[in-house]
Amino acid sequence: MSRKTSKSADPSGGKGTREGPMTPARIAVLVLAALGLIFIFENTRSTRIRLLIPEVTMPLWVALLATGLIGAVCGAYAMGRRR
Numbered sequence: 001m002s003r004k005t006s007k008s009a010d011p012s013g014g015k016g017t018r019e020g021p022m023t024p025a026r027i028a029v030l031v032l033a034a035l036g037l038i039f040i041f042e043n044t045r046s047t048r049i050r051l052l053i054p055e056v057t058m059p060l061w062v063a064l065l066a067t068g069l070i071g072a073v074c075g076a077y078a079m080g081r082r083r
Contacts (some may be wrong), residue, residue: 014020036068039064040061040064040065040068041061043060043061043064044059045058045059045060046057046058046059046060047060047063049063
């Protein structure tokens with residue numbers, strides 16, 4: 001007598017990954033993003049920044065936000081090249 005075995009309905013291929021919208025990694029990223037934004041918007045005073053040759057005065061939060069966005073774009077590009 002033979003038993004029929006059905007394949008698992010696990011879309012991850014049996015790797016045991018957690019599915020769903022709120023994984024621990026996503027929660028950690030959201031917490032870090034929130035802390036980063038709080039840090040950026042708490043630093044509102046103007047500061048002098050040298051951009052290669054010219055020196056400009058701008059709010060510190062603008063410089064921090066621009067640096068964070070540049071870093072996010074570079075990270076996304078590096079992850080895209082990895083695939």
